[in-house]
Amino acid sequence: MFSEDALRPTGLLRFVTHRFILLLALMAGASLGVVRAEDPEPADAQVGGGTPGGTIALTSSVTFTQNLTGHVYVWDQGRLRPAAQAKVSTGEALVRTDSSGRFEFEPEQRTGTLSIVKPGYDIVRRPIYYDQSVIVLRNLVVRAIYIPFGEVTKPEVQAWVHALVDRNLINAVVVDIKNESGQVFSIAATPTVEQIEASRDGSSVGTFLEELEGKGVYRIGRVVTFLDNTYPWWFRDNALHHVSGGLFLDGMGITWSSAYTAGARAYNIEIGVAAAEYLDEIQYDYVRLPYENGLRERFENTEAQRVAAITRFAREASEALHLAGVAVSFDTFGVVSTANNDQGIGQSVEGLAPYLDYISPMVYPSGWHPGSLGFAYPPAHPGPVVQI
Template identity: 30%
Template sequence: MLIANYKLHILIKKNEIIMKLLLFLFITFKLFATTQNLYILDAKSLTPLSGAIISDQNCRVKSDKNGMAKISTSSKNLFIKAYGYKQKTISSTDSKTVFLEPFTSKALYVSFWAAGSSKYMNRILKLARDTEINTVIVDVKNEFGNLSYKSKVRLAQKIGAHKQRTIFNIDKFVKNLKDQGLYVVARIVVFKDDRLARTHDQYALKDANATVWRNREKLAWVDPYDSRVHDYVADIAADAASRGFDEINFDYVRFPLKKGLVYLKPHNKRNRVAAISKFLQTANKKLRPYNVYTSVDTYGYVCWNKGDTNIGHTIKSLAKHTDYISPMLYPSGFGVGILGFRNPTDHNYEIINESIKAGLKRADIEPSRFKPWLQSFKDYGFDRKFFRSKEVSQQIKGAEHASCSGWLLWNPSSRFSSKGLQDVRLPYPILPAYKEVKNLSYCFRKETKD
C-alpha cells in the first residue's frame, strides 16, 4: 500500500511539472509572439491569392479571397505556399506584401543509379537547358530500401541503408541542381522496403505461415500499420528536406495488392485509409520545420474508383494530408474498355485529361492539386509501341488542358530524349488547320528534332 501511494505521489508530481512547463511555454509564446498581417499576391498578374498557406513550426493559416492572412508567431521565419506556385520563406520582419511565382513542374525522373552517373546526369541537365524541363525527381530511398546518400537517421545507418549509395555529397548534389534553376524533388519509397524487412523481421509483412512475404520481384514489404515504420520513413523525409529538396514525393505509400497477408490490424477499407493518413500526418509533423511541398503517388484507377482500390487510397483522403497527388496515368496501365477504348495507348490525351476530371469528382479540390505521372517508355500492354514525340506530347497536353500544376515523365531507367518536349531555343510553329486541332493530331508544342 505504501509503495502504491509513493508511485501515485510521483505520478502527481510529474503531472504538475508537465503542466508548469506547458504553462511556461504558453506564457513565453504569448510574450514573444507577434501578429503578422500578410497580403499574398501572384507575382505575374498581381492578383490576390486565395487559399495560400502561411505557417511556422507551430501553426498554419490560409489567406482569404482577398489574399489577406493573419498569423501570430514567435518564429523568425514564415513559410508561404500555394498550389501551383513556388514556395517562399520570409523573415517575420520582412515586408508584409508577399509575391509568389507561378510554377508548373515539368519533371524527369532520376533513378537511384542515374543519380550517381555523370553520363546520365549530364544528359538530363542538357535536356533541362534545352527544353521546358524545370524539375528533377531524384530517388532518395528506393524499392530495395537503399538510400542514395548517407542519411543522419540512426536506424538507416544501423541497417546499412547507405552502403550502396550513389551520391557521396548530397548537399553539393542538390545545390548544383538548384544553381541550374531546377526544382528538386526527393522520391521516397515508403512501405516497399526489402532492407528494413530483412534486418527487422518484426516489421515485415508475413503470410499465413508466418513467413516473410515477397512479391514477384522477390522484395519484401513492411507493415503499413506499423507506427515504427512510419517514424523511420518520416525521419528520412525530414533529413532529405534539411538537405534542400523543394518537395518530398512519397511512392509505394500504400498496401500491396496481395490477399492472405497478416497485418497488425483487421484489414479493411476503414483501417487501410486510416493507416495511410496516419503515416502522412506523421511525416507532415516531422517536415514542419522545413518549407517543402509533399506529394503522393497513386494508381491511375484511384481517380476513377469509389472505394480505396484495396490499397488505402482515395482522392479525398489523400488530399487531406498532402499538397499534390500524382496518379500514375500511364496509358499502358489501363485496361481494355476504359472510356470505351480498345487500346488506351491510341488515346493518350483522353486518358490523361479524363482521368484528372474523374479524380476531381472524388473530392472537392482544385485541379492544381494534381501533378500526374506520364508514360515515357515502351508500351507493355497492347501493341508494344514506343512512346515518342506524338505520344508524350499528347499526354502533356492532356495534363495541361486539365489545369494540373505540372507533370512528371517516368522512365524506370531515366533514359529520356527530347521527343515530345518543347525546345526553349526554337520559336513556336505555325498553328495547324482547325480540323487537325479538333482531331488532336497536333498538340501546339515546339519540339526538338531529336
C-alpha cells in the same frame, strides 16, 4: 529558367506592385520586409521593433521580442490577391494563412527563417528578421525529368541535366532519394537508416541538388515508401506478412513495411525530413498496400482500416514536412481515381487530398484491368485511356 512573359509580371507592373507594398509598410509604421520568391537574401534586417541603428547581421542566435506577422500574396490574372491556406513555417511552428493571406507567430516561435508552401507556387525559404513581412509568391509551372537512383550519381548524367536546364528545356527534376530496395542516399540518412546499413553515398547528389537550386530549379525528391527490401528484415513487427507465416513477398520478390505501424510510417517521414534541406518537394511513391494475393493483413483489416492507415501516413507526413518547409505529394494508382473502393490497397484520393499539395495519379494504361473503361485490353488503347 522561367519564361519572363508567361510566369512573371511585366517589369513595370512589378515595379508598381513593389512600391505599393512598400507603401503598405510605411502605413504600417513598423519594421517590414518585402520578399519575393526570386529575391536574394537580405544582408541585414531590423529585429524587435525597428529601432534606429538596430540592424544586425543575420544569425540564428537572435532573440526576438515581438510577434512576427505578415501577409502572403499571389499573382492571379494580373492582380495581387491574398494567398489563403498557405502553409507557413518557422521550423518551430506551422500555421496556415487566413482568407486575407495573414499569418502570425509568437516571439518564442520565431527562428529567423520562414518557409511558405502553397500548391501551384514556388517554395519560399528565406531569412526573416523583420517583425512584419509581405511575401509575393511566384507561379510554378513544372517541366521535369526523372532521374533514377542508379543514374543520378553519374557525372555525365548530372552534366546532361545541367545542359537541359541551361537550354531552358526543363525547370524541375525528380530525383530518387530512397529506392525500391530500401537504399537511401546519405543526404537523407537517419540513425535508423545507418543502423540497418541502408545508406549509400549521396555527397555528389547533395552537391548536384544545391547547384540546381542556384539555377532556380524546382527539386522533387522521390521516396519509395512501404515497398522496401531492407527495413522489414530488420523490423519484422513493422512489416507485412504472408498468410502462411513469414514476411510477405510481392510479385517481384520484395518485402513491404506496414502502414499500420507507427514505426514504419515514422521511418519514411524522417527520411523525407532529413532530405528537406536539399529539396522543394518530397514525393512519396508506393504509398499503399500490395495488391497481390496472400497478404495476411488484408484479411485482418477492413477497407476502412486500410484507408485509415494510408490516410494517417499522409496526415503525419504533411505535418512534419510542411514544418520542415517542403511540399508533399503522393503517387496513386490511376484506378482508385475512378473506382468506388480502395481496390484493396488503402488509397482514397478524397481522403488523401486535404493533407497533400500534389497528387500524381498513375494513369498509364498498363495499370488498368482487362475490361476497364470499356476496353478489353486497355494497354492497346493508350490515348483514349489517358484521355478518359
